[in-house]
Amino acid sequence: MKKKLFLLLAFFMGMVCVTVANAQTQNIQLNYRLKWLFNTSVAGDIWADVNGYFSASGLSVTVKEGSPEKNAINELELGYADFGVASADQVIRALDKGADIVVIAQLFQINPMQWIYRTDQPEIKTLADLKGRSIGITFGGNDETIMNAIFEKAGITKSDVRISGVRFDFTPFLRKKVDVWPVYRNSQGVILQNKLAHEKEQVYFFNPSDFGVNFVANSVVTSGGLIKNRPDIVSLFTKSLLSAWEDAMNPLNEKTVLRAVKAFDKGTDDDILQQQLEATRNLIKPAKALKIGTIDEGAWKQTEQIMLKEQLIKNPVHIEGRLRQIN
Numbered sequence: 001m002k003k004k005l006f007l008l009l010a011f012f013m014g015m016v017c018v019t020v021a022n023a024q025t026q027n028i029q030l031n032y033r034l035k036w037l038f039n040t041s042v043a044g045d046i047w048a049d050v051n052g053y054f055s056a057s058g059l060s061v062t063v064k065e066g067s068p069e070k071n072a073i074n075e076l077e078l079g080y081a082d083f084g085v086a087s088a089d090q091v092i093r094a095l096d097k098g099a100d101i102v103v104i105a106q107l108f109q110i111n112p113m114q115w116i117y118r119t120d121q122p123e124i125k126t127l128a129d130l131k132g133r134s135i136g137i138t139f140g141g142n143d144e145t146i147m148n149a150i151f152e153k154a155g156i157t158k159s160d161v162r163i164s165g166v167r168f169d170f171t172p173f174l175r176k177k178v179d180v181w182p183v184y185r186n187s188q189g190v191i192l193q194n195k196l197a198h199e200k201e202q203v204y205f206f207n208p209s210d211f212g213v214n215f216v217a218n219s220v221v222t223s224g225g226l227i228k229n230r231p232d233i234v235s236l237f238t239k240s241l242l243s244a245w246e247d248a249m250n251p252l253n254e255k256t257v258l259r260a261v262k263a264f265d266k267g268t269d270d271d272i273l274q275q276q277l278e279a280t281r282n283l284i285k286p287a288k289a290l291k292i293g294t295i296d297e298g299a300w301k302q303t304e305q306i307m308l309k310e311q312l313i314k315n316p317v318h319i320e321g322r323l324r325q326i327n
Helices: 002-024 040-050 072-078 088-096 142-154 188-198 224-229 231-248 251-262 270-284 297-309
Strands: 028-033 059-064 083-087 101-106 113-118 134-137 162-165 181-184 203-206 218-223
Touching: 028 072, 028 231, 040 059, 040 231, 040 251, 040 270, 059 231, 072 083, 072 088, 072 218, 083 088, 088 101, 088 218, 088 297, 101 224, 101 231, 113 142, 113 188, 134 142, 134 181, 142 297, 181 188, 188 203, 188 270, 218 224, 218 231, 224 231, 231 251, 251 270
Parallel strands: 028 059, 028 083, 134 162
Antiparallel strands: 083 218, 101 218, 113 181, 113 203
């Protein structure tokens, strides 16, 4: 009889603990600031929002578009956001200035910043093949930093190539005044590839990671304070988000994912959206067995070293200490 009473009491106490734990994570209000606008590059974020992945975990998450004025890291520091998306250079610059930022997931395994060039030119099979080319660079942009790292790796000097400044106008590339043009592979790259295809021209893409230059792109970040004080919330949010990304990147869900994205990105043609989603999938999940959100510590360390060499940060930030893989 005593044993039965003890088991009944233990069961009751266990249910109380579960109820309290659930109550602590029910309707938690959170703000999630993206790096840029709603489009196929954030298909997983949109999918999580519209399909209730957060609410199923007891979280009420407001997903907000980003912009140059709405910076995720700034909002984390000011307390306006609880989670955000930032590129590795933004994270490392912030850490160099003393910010308390932690990376909890890496969305892009391959940086979408690449270069497009026509197939009537020799294919770039080695870095030495860049010599003699006219290369577009956005001065002060990530593409300049990446290309400088490529030049250093290949032993290429600026006199070996012709550098052209890039603005928001594709005209110099379309008129063949610049041979190799920087694009985001899953957005501008798709648009330019289609535009040239209509002119019966085919293209290649130069991907720095194919040549051992890894510069990390968009990742999910939060504050060190939230990791310390509410690790349960960080875990729930991250697992919900990455589960949504896995489903959104599943080709079997492509049609419904495209409809969800189209609701936010009405100005882009359906064919372009489909191609952009496919390109995004290849950057987010380049291998079937790779789990979305996997943090590539080696790539982060390389990114930090590139920024140090380019004097974009004053001192090492020891980025490996700011990476927290949430399983």
